[in-house]
Amino acid sequence: MFFGGFPFGGFEDGPHPGMPGMRREKKEVDNKRFYEVLGVSQNDDLNTIKKAYRKLAMKHHPDKGGDPELFKEIGRAYEVLSDPEKRRTYDEVGEEGLEGSGGGSDPTDIFDLFFGGGGGRRGGGGGRRKGEDVVHPLKVTLSDLYNGKTRKLAINRDIICPDCDGVGGPESAMETCSACKGRGIRVTIRQMGPMIQQMQSPCTECRGQGKYIPQHKQCKRCGGDGTIKERKVLEVFVEKGAPDNKKIIFRGEADERPGQLPGDVIFVIQQQEHPVFTRKKSHLLMKKKITLLEALTGFSFELVHLDNRKLIIKSNPNEVIKPGEMKAIANEGMPSVKNPFIRGYLFISFDVEFPDALDDKTCNALKKLLPSPRKMDMDIDDQLDAEVHYVETVDPERLKEDAARSGEAYEEDEDEGMGGPRVQCRQQ
Ligand SMILES: [Zn+2]
Ligand SMILES: [Zn+2]
Structure with missing residues (x-):
């Protein structure tokens, strides 16, 4: 047997990992990766690891566009290396020796990184293990995010x-x-x-x-x-301007277990779609249809904002709005969390509705009224040696159908086989 020489009977109840005789087999175990993830060496102290973690976590935080998987990995590496006992186990037998390996604890809130939390609090209980966090999604309307709201939510937990x-x-x-x-x-x-x-x-x-x-x-x-079970009501305060996916953390409100620090209850804001406004960080975006006449001569419309204020939105005198043009109104976007009186822009993207046809009378009137740097139709028609074509409306989908009906495969070369069904996917 491979390890016949080991005092095998003693292993089942043997003391903590560092058993003599295990060291020779250690080479097979990956106990370097977490150090590499944090860019530290196996000899670095807790302070160095902490610093490295903060720097990386700030850099790769998903709120700042970082990769969530990498961020989780960084959190997991830090969770292990910042805990002396877990770190010792990891050094001895790698990740396999850690309980709950792979799952990883929930990454710390970005604000903790600024204000000095993030892992340190785990030491508060004299090295006691922390229980699992409980994560709840929290659906929030855009109006609630604009105005701020307190929600009461009941949780059932063990105490x-x-x-x-x-x-x-x-x-x-x-x-x-x-x-x-x-x-x-x-x-x-x-x-x-x-x-x-070793498990x-x-x-x-x-x-x-x-x-x-x-x-x-x-x-x-x-x-x-x-x-025992306890029902507890938590007051969840959704701040004005809170971002989508923001975590609201209730420290230690998860299940209590003897000999353990309770985990956190974490609500994650899930911003709901709004029929009128789309949010882009601190800005709001909306689409507005106006008529050609409004585009040319000015528009004015009423808008009910997310706090039910009525706004009258107007074009500037003599301004012409082009199709697809985007205009903005300052300070009517989303409020900022730091200062709710400071708001982003409200962007309005204009869709101009054109008439399908105009009668001769209108055309002639417009020709006289609207400026045109181009030559008028009549001047062009005078060139008798040119062919005259009238544009038509063609649906590209119909073109494909016609081609299929006549046996002509639309995209294929003409000289490749005449009529009949064709094999669409040729083997290269
Ligand atoms: Zn027991
Ligand atoms: Zn009891």
């Missing part, structure tokens, strides 16, 4: 049982778990080809506590679980 303080019964009734010999974790070794994989998982018998209370002595209120 530490107040009767037994999360112990599950009286402390005196506590017995040491025999399955894990009180350590709360079980280590299993698996051989995969030439590699040895750590919480002990299922005692749910990772290392000790348990026999059933008949368990707390009545929580049934020995140590936690």
